[in-house]
């Protein structure tokens with residue numbers, strides 16, 4: 155990926171809100187480089203500062219410190235008019251879709267073109283084209299209230315693409331959708347990324363969204379970037395506690411950690427799951443307690459993760475570790491009191 | 494009971510005068526009130542172009558106008574009415590206080606309607622590079638049309654109520670008839686007929702407003 159250009163650079167970005175009685179720090183010294191053509195995930199818990207961050211990227215929110223360099227231009231230095239023009243190169247979609255309720259689908263999609271002064275006829279032509287891309291040609295004359303959530307988001311995506319943006323910002327774009335619809339929207343985003351080379355920034359609180367489509371991910375925690383890297387790297391070897399939190403995902407709900415020690419082990423491929431469990435039982439000669447196991451797709455690779463209880467006897471523990479090391483299975487300790 | 498032709502004609506003229514007064518003053522009041530309402534929303538501290546000083550001064554003036562009872566405003570601004578209309582009696586003169594009273598009312602109606610527009614939609618428009626002006630006439634106003642139509646019906650019926658009061662200062666219309674015959678001459682029947690006509694007009698306007706609003710509201714499936 156080194157030959158790719160940086161399209162967005164956040165440098166020492168910070169944001170402090172003047173709340174009612176005290177200042178609220180929403181972002182602290184954010185440094186990120188987003189490469190042209192990648193799908194970049196930003197994940198964090200509620201209140202971590204994700205929405206603020208994405209709104210700072212197109213200067214809907216003016217950062218109180220630092221700058222955003224978009225396509226080689228410092229957004230801080232732009233006049234208001236220049237900024238409005240720069241925003242047209244950044245489409246944005248939202249959790250609540252934010253379609254104009256009194257406009258039909260076609261007119262919603264042509265809306266940004268209207269704003270940019272594109273002649274009406276041409277704008278509607280383009281809108282029809284986009285409607286086809288998102289697979290909703292039959293809904294051209296419908297109004298948003300007549301559409302399902304997934305359909306609304308497709309319209310919103312079409313609208314965001316109308317002005318041929320270089321970047322698409324997605325703030326929790328799938329959080330209001332059911333799992334199936336989420337997948338179809340994510341696939342659509344991936345397709346758009348691959349077909350048109352549009353850089354996509356996905357804000358989410360769900361690791362599975364990141365795993366499904368993102369190339370790289372930044373984890374934001376309490377206003378700061380906790381870690382950042384290729385998704386598979388973060389998955390294999392999360393460096394931060396919050397990183398482990400997201401990686402463990404469902405496991406956290408299913409395991410009662412109770413201050414015990416666990417190992418989280420990671421192995422490649424779906425087919426590896428069973429042999430790993432079988433071999434471990436053979437090698438250790440005692441039942442290893444598997445607290446959680448799952449396989450998932452990260453990018454185009456299948457990856458398995460398992461959480462096993464670490465045996466209390468030192469001798470047994472040695473055996474498990476020796477097995478993992480000879481099999482070259484990466485593992486890491488996960489402590490119950492971490493969560 | 495039957496009226497002579499003269500009474501019937503008087504009531505017919507009164508009805509037309511009343512309609513003329515409410516629509517003329519509603520149109521003029523909207524010309525003034527609508528931009529004021531927009532300014533109130535736009536300059537609000539959470540608006541798309543916050544200007545606290547402008548907002549507070551405008552809000553203050555509107556509040557003052559809104560808090561003066563119409564019947565008092567009517568008398569208070571008689572000199573202004575004379576300066577504008579050349580007279581203080583008759584339907585044209587009545588339009589002046591009606592506008593003075595309805596415009597601030599409309600400004601508040603518009604304000605509350607525009608504030609109902611989803612903040613997310615405004616944010617989306619901003620993210621597309623819309624200017625303040627574009628947000629006003631392409632988002633705020635079109636998105637609030639159904640609510641504003643409903644508001645217009647309420648405004649017009651309120652103005653209608655005021656026209657009745659102008660009867661006391663020689664305003665003409667059905668209100669004038671009701672006052673002159675009912676209050677000064679104790680001809681209760683004519684007063685009652687005028688009142689019934691007023692009620693009918695209110696009902697029609699209200700029903701039309703609701704119907705129109707529903708018809709153009711695309712949020713309703």
Ligand SMILES: Nc1ncnc2c1ncn2[C@@H]1O[C@H](COP(=O)(O)OP(=O)(O)OP(=O)(O)O)[C@@H](O)[C@H]1O
Pocket residue numbers: 171172173178179180198199200201202203204205206207359
């Ligand atoms: N306009 C504002 N004024 C004051 N504080 C704000 C404002 N906007 C956000 N904040 C604060 O900034 C912090 C980050 O908010 P933000 O909306 O960015 O979080 P988030 O990660 O998007 O959360 P969620 O997942 O719930 O959407 C929160 O503590 C929030 O209360």
Ligand SMILES: [Mg+2]
Pocket residue numbers: 204205206326
């Ligand atoms: Mg958010």
